[in-house]
Amino acid sequence: DTAVSQTPKYLVTQMGNDKSIKCEQNLGHDTMYWYKQDSKKFLKIMFSYNNKELIINETVPNRFSPKSPDKAHLNLHINSLELGDSAVYFCASSQVRADTQYFGPGTRLTVL
Amino acid sequence: AQSVTQLGSHVSVSEGALVLLRCNYSSSVPPYLFWYVQYPNQGLQLLLKYTSAATLVKGINGFEAEFKKSETSFHLTKPSAHMSDAAEYFCAVSDFRGNEKLTFGTGTRLTIIP
Numbered sequence: 701d702t703a704v705s706q707t708p709k710y711l712v713t714q715m716g717n718d719k720s721i722k723c724e725q726n727l728g729h730d731t732m733y734w735y736k737q738d739s740k741k742f743l744k745i746m747f748s749y750n751n752k753e754l755i756i757n758e759t760v761p762n763r764f765s766p767k768s769p770d771k772a773h774l775n776l777h778i779n780s781l782e783l784g785d786s787a788v789y790f791c792a793s794s795q796v797r798a799d800t801q802y803f804g805p806g807t808r809l810t811v812l
Numbered sequence: 813a814q815s816v817t818q819l820g821s822h823v824s825v826s827e828g829a830l831v832l833l834r835c836n837y838s839s840s841v842p843p844y845l846f847w848y849v850q851y852p853n854q855g856l857q858l859l860l861k862y863t864s865a866a867t868l869v870k871g872i873n874g875f876e877a878e879f880k881k882s883e884t885s886f887h888l889t890k891p892s893a894h895m896s897d898a899a900e901y902f903c904a905v906s907d908f909r910g911n912e913k914l915t916f917g918t919g920t921r922l923t924i925i926p
Contacts, residue, residue, distance in 0.1 A: 704855075740918070741850075741900060741918070741919045742916070742918055742919070743856075743902065743916040743919075744916070745913050745914065745915075748913065756913055790855055790856065792856075800846070800858050800861060801858075801914060802858075803848075803855040803856040803857070804855050805854060805855045806853075806854075806855050
């Protein structure tokens with residue numbers, strides 16, 4: 701069973717479109733995260749949720765909106781996509797706020 | 813603010829040789845330190861972590877790292893490189909004062925020469 705899963709794995713879209721990436725974890729963890737990895741492999745946290753409550757919100761354009769319907773899911777919705785949004789987006793989860801984070805396989809977003 | 817510096821964006825070693833990947837951290841409080849590995853087109857996998865217990869930490873696949881507070885370092889080593897070790901390696905720091913944000917280094921690409 702996949703611990704942290706993301707859909708879709710690849711997403712190709714046009715500028716200006718709105719898209720969503722879904723993340724699910726079956727580890728029973730309380731905390732979930734979204735990270736962005738750019739073309740130079742640099743990883744930066746975007747958001748973190750603990751029991752459906754937003755606890756980390758880095759300097760991210762408000763076109764990005766996370767949603768956590770329950771503690772096993774954390775989705776990322778992106779409005780008005782821009783070329784600079786092209787990246788690999790990783791979801792992660794951890795049992796408690798001071799523990800190892802487990803990463804999903806990533807979603808490669810390409811904005812044309 | 814916490815930060816991580818990984819020296820050397822690319823490291824090449826011969827198969828069977830020592831692997832040494834360097835990581836220096838900056839943190840105003842005792843840090844938690846991690847090494848993650850990323851194989852091509854895959855997510856990140858934890859290799860090992862330091863959480864203020866033993867300073868020499870052993871991880872998976874024969875890797876280990878030593879926390880040296882005086883040098884603010886957490887270098888990753890493996891005595892004998894294997895072809896399957898070729899990947900991108902990331903060092904990360906967190907202070908876990910109720911803020912579990914991981915701050916990553918810029919990564920080191922390890923190439924193994926046959």
